[in-house]
Amino acid sequence: MVVDFDAIVSIDLIEEFVSGKLGKPKYKKVVRSTKELIERSRKFTVLVQDSHTRGDPEIRVWGRHAMQGTSASETVQDLKGVGPVIKKHTYDAFFGTRLERVLKEKGAKRVAFCGVVTDICIIHSVASAFFRGFSPIVVEECTDAASPAQKRRALEYMKKNYGANIISLTDILGK
Ligand SMILES: [Zn+2]
Known part of the structure; x- marks a missing residue:
């Protein structure tokens, strides 16, 4: 059965995490799969972009990345323009963003989360979606992490603790 859903939230498919200093070539596949999901499903999509100032707590952990106003914090070319942009910190x-309001205004309840990386920004955003009453979905081909083990553990954690529906592109788009 094809899984129905209401909206897509693309997280951090930005230059920094694809071709920038924290990027990995394999994340280009995540961009391709996410693009396919957006184009074929035609669901409302929000593009969330990491966008930091020097005082953000994360900068102490990772160093400067995706700094506000730089091209590194911009959505990759392939996904630009598919929906509203929300900057996260x-x-x-x-x-601290308007994501909850934007989704609720669209009547979205079942939200598919795409992007990188599975065990950091995706897991925290899926937790936050769960706390706010959304039903999170994670499409396996549309996310990735530094290692397959990190990805698998994060997916299992989200399924067990947030009731996240972990599915494949075929489950959501059909054959
Ligand atoms: Zn960041």
Whole structure:
């Protein structure tokens, strides 16, 4: 059965995490799968971009990255323009942003989370979605982490603790 859903939240598919200093070439596949999901499902999509100032707590952990106003914090070319952009300042896409309001205005309840990385920004955003009453979905091909083990553990954690529906692109788009 094809899983139905209401909206897509793309997290950190920005230059920094694809071709920048924290990027990995394999994340280009995540961009391709996410693009396919957006184009074929035609669901409302929000592009969440990491966007930091020097005082953000994360800068102490990771150093300067995706700094506000730089091209590194911009959505990758392939996904630009598919929906509204929301800038976030920590791992959680909801914390201090208008994401909850934007999704609720669209009547979205079942939200598919895409992007990188599975065990940091995705897991924190899925937790936050769960706390706010959304039903989170994670499409396996549309996310990745530094290692397969880190990805697998994060997916299992989200399933067990937040009731996240972990599915494949085929489950959501059909054959
Ligand atoms: Zn960051």
